[in-house]
Amino acid sequence: MDWGYINARIRGMKSRLLDHRTLDNLILQPDMDSLMAELEKTAYREDLIEAKGKYTGVTAVEYALRNNFVRTFRKVLNFSKEKEARLFISIFLHRWDVQNIKTILRGKNIHVTNEEIVDCLVPVGELDEAALTELVRQPDVKAVIDLLATWDIRWARPLTTAFPEFARSGDLGMLECALDRFYYNDALLAVSGKGANNAKIRQVLSLEVDVVNIKTILRMVRDRIAVEDAQKFLLEGGQALDQKMIARVLVLPTIAEAAAMLSTTWYPTMHPTRYRFLATIPEDVLRAQKISVIEKQLERHLVREGVDSFLGDPLSVASLIGYFWAKYNEITNIRIISRCKTADFPVENLREELIYV
């Protein structure tokens, strides 16, 4: 496995990511036009010029970012010829398949126009633009699932299984949860073998599962969901939380207490420092049950852990994982900046919304 070549290319690509100063410069731009002018001085130039021919303002930026994201990861997949590298990259790209299918299902469920759905898709995974466009053309949720099943695409399996439950309850969460569960189970199974690369990917996926589960648990505590019902929404494959811990947290009356318990270190399977930051969340945020603030902290934690992979063995999948997270974070940051510019959001508050890595 020639990780040297892949790693060198990834590090070359990493050097083109925007640094803190450039991000600060983007934040300080007074309006959308000057923001786009600044972005044209970066690696997004090509995509932005193309986007400006079709759209204007924030829509053009969104389009350019999406194109850049797709182009970047297709390029990574193309230069990674080895089977093992392609498997690892596919695991990370499949999440956008899941995301795209969820977007289409949500759109179909609330009868959004096809154009609006297409604008929200990121065709970077196994499902390319043509396949996604065909899925969007379907009249309803069932037709989308049927088409996936006809194409014999893996994501049809969990959707077909969960569809009767969705048909009964009308809760799209059932389908989304089934998709997530299938994605993580499938990915963890693919990297269940021995070796440092498999272990690294398992660690990253488990961390994601834990973060998703913590978010879900906090929501369930807020909405007072019964422990028995909770299992339907939780993912398997995490490391920090086991069934006993989940049951203990779910019976707590407030988010503050749940966050306090999740941040403690006494629990034997809990990483000693991993979720300690939950204890630092201001009391008024917890009292007001502002889950979005806690979710932002968890997201920050996930991105930082992912980007820290760059510090791992250079002749392994570590730098690839680091780059995925760094690029994802950069695009998220630019999207936040461009959205905030259109809404005249104060610069000081805007900085707090970004995740610097």
Place this chain on the structure above:
Amino acid sequence: MVGWEVPIGAAIAFSFGAIGTGWAQSRIGAAGAGAIAEKPETAGTIIILEAIPETLVILGFVVASMIILMVK
């Protein structure tokens, strides 16, 4: 009278140096190709880095020559 051990010794000295160089250059070459693909301006540095392991085989050659010429 020079026995069979002199040429064998020289061969070992040279061949291990060559194998080491080949291995190192293959790794540096792969990574270097990746670096040049992304940043063509690094080509000069990469060529120098690629040449550094040559010292191993040159050293092996010198030692092999010394064995042949000096061991009588």
